[in-house]
Amino acid sequence: MQLFKRIREVVKVLLVYDEEARVDLFEVFPAIKKFYSNRHNLFYLRTFGDISFGIIILMGLFGPQDHSRNVSLFLAWGVWWVSVVMSWFFLGKFWCGICPFPGVGRILQTLGLSLNREPPVFLTKYRASFALAFLAFIIWAESVTNMKNWPFGTALLLLSILLGASVMGALFRGQSWCRYLCPMGKIIGAAATLSMIELRPDLGKCKTCRSFSCKKGTANAAGCPVYLGTFNIRNNIDCLMCGRCLYLCEKDSPRLNLRNPFVELVINKGRYITCSYIIPFLIGSQLARFIQHSSSYGTVEQWFFGSNTLAFTMLLGLGFLFALLVIRIGAYLFNTTEDPLFGKFSPMVAVLVPLAFTGELAYRLDYFLANIGNVLPTFGRQFGFNLAHLHFSISAPAIYSICLALMCIGAVSSNYVLHLFNTRDFEGIISKSNYYGLHFLVLLVYAIYAVLV
Template sequence: MTWWTKALKSLISSEEGERLDIFRVFPGTRRFLAARHHYAYLRTAGDILFILVVVSGLFGPRDPGRNVAVFLTWGLLWPSIVLSWFFLGRMWCGICPFPGLGVFLQRKGWTLNLPVPRFLKKYGVYTSVFLLALIIWTEIVAGLDKSPLETSYLVLSIVAGSAILAVFFPGQAWCRHLCPLGRITGAAATLSITEFRPDHNKCRGCETFACKSGIDGNRGCPVYLGAYNVQNNLHCLVCGHCLPACDRDSPQLLIRNPYSELVRNKGRYITCSYIVPFLIGSQLARFLRSKPIYAQVESLSGFPDALAFSLLLVICFLMVMGIIRIGTHLFGITEDPMFGKFSPLVPIMIPLAFTGELVYRMGYFAHGIGNFIPTIGRQIGLDIFVKLAFVIPDFPVQILSAFFMLNGALAGCYIFWRFCLEDFEGLIPFRNFIGINLLIVLLLLFYLGVIF
């Protein structure tokens, strides 16, 4: 079997053993990730972009039509990260510039190296989801995606949070427990076609656990995992720190069926249980806010925009929670003697949730890319660039969005069908099977209604 046929088989097979190891087929990939200076180059590029956004936002024009900071952040960087979820998992987190200041302070010895407190480990997930909700709400209500200055403040606040935790705790405690962007990226990475996993046969007998603690001057895992502990895509940053530390050649970068992790874990991830319903609800609310009916209702009610959008956000969130509750009732099984309680509708809706975020960010990109070069020209005083402006029509973007959302709905149906054919075979009545599929279709129709 050739490497590419095995790669295709890895993508479509539901068998755990049928996965292509990229490190074995392309050894240069492993060498690249293991060489820390290569990551340094990538992080330097990210740092330059980060500095450009901050400096331009703080000291450049306040008009978003004359300042590239807004589109660089919301139109290029964030959509690129969202797109990377489906292919690279959390690899973006490995080169993220946000923890850079904290890492610098730690290398200078300006850290207390306190043990991470239990409350942070226990309640960090709730805090990070709240911070994510706050960012999305503020983005819309305060117009962050139209304000260079406030965009810079948001970026600097995340850097400050990461640096403060780095002063108190070792490694990247912010990335592991509190980062809202890392939290949504980890949840989305459960859909990735790649996964970073150990070969446990090679890990047997290891007594150093150098992949976690580090060895010979090489840093260990910055989020306290180590390759041998990686069981899912939620927390591993794919940062490569464990590669030079492991003398057993255990780490693997595998191509897989993108839905295998969701099928295997059946909604046991608490991160996804909170993020998914909020994300879907917020997307429906964000799409609706751009429609004429929102302005009409806002005008009739007399509510300020902040209150009107907040109410819309709550209504959409409760609607999604209602769909999940109905679907869970139809599923009829929420606890298993082997792995405890689970939420079966959450993994079914994950493809729609993160495809919806991709579609929303793609719309922002499509509306702004035609004015990007002219904005650069206006900011640096070269008005000749203004002639390069162009407009992407709404209709092809809407058609592409509908195609993506249809694929998200089909993926949700596929995951549900896998449940019915494997672990829960014969346990779900046919009418309930039809009912859950109709709920997926209903959610798809909601998306199409607000997109068009």
């Protein structure tokens, strides 16, 4: 009976929008808290990730360069990318808590080989711009070099991210790369505003704290790697959900809450600059990548002297400008983007987050589904086994239907966020014609996705 009551409570929180409703997963499922509290568990997960990425990098650098004979490509672009994107909704930024890229930096800090300086002010001021530039380069390089079929290039990309995180770890304390510069972290943080879970403090307990060890650390353990501490967590954008604060906190403040996935979108209204930069670029880049994989891309290349590099670069820029235009029109239709107390915000960004999430999932899942049937034969060719008989394929119409259904869910979710805005924070502010216009913008973006995918 108690179990049924808990299940009903969980379902109600997930399906019924209530900004205050939460289920503390640490309380309902003590095993989760026990898992988090044991630092060895996260260490094992990070070690597994370190070893896995090390193998992928080594296979990319020294393995066969024929894409049909190197399984590292599918592990990187299929398994890893799809898993990361799926985690946005179910686990928030948990991936960042076990990410292998800061590993070398952590080792240098443990050995006392880091300068351990405070991150400079310009990093905090321009972090969104730097992260967006890195993200643009990664997506551009992935697309213009056909990196999904280039093992050496994929390994170099992973090494470059590892190098960036390691250099930052050698210069500054904590995980400054993760907080300020990591393009993956910024994507995950923006998308994690749609997550069904959150790590939050019990502020009543935090008020009685005088040590702030969750942020500063103790003599035996470093504090929050991204300089937050439990008491500073207000959203899912920066917190890595690494659980370090759980065993550092003397007041038992951290809570892992289950929530309605739209709560943070509605509360924050696209206020944070990370979302304002990342979401339009993510949508624009998805449109460019979908066009690149369409049958009409050859015609686009001809307009740019047959150059894939020029054609995709132009599409990437145009896609970003289109997404920014949609957001600007949306801001005009909302009729307000600033509040004396709340500050500036961009509600259209919040509305588009579900579409951006499902668009990226559809793009990555397309590659996964198209290539999963050849994984074992590829593994066999790479290591000298004949596994050709294990090959299977998923039809293109089936893949298209799955991707289209995912983006349809994204469009419905975006329209639902718009409905919540209209019936709550913006009730009486948005005229009926503007409200319909906002729905039209969402459906327009979805229609473009549906045509291009």
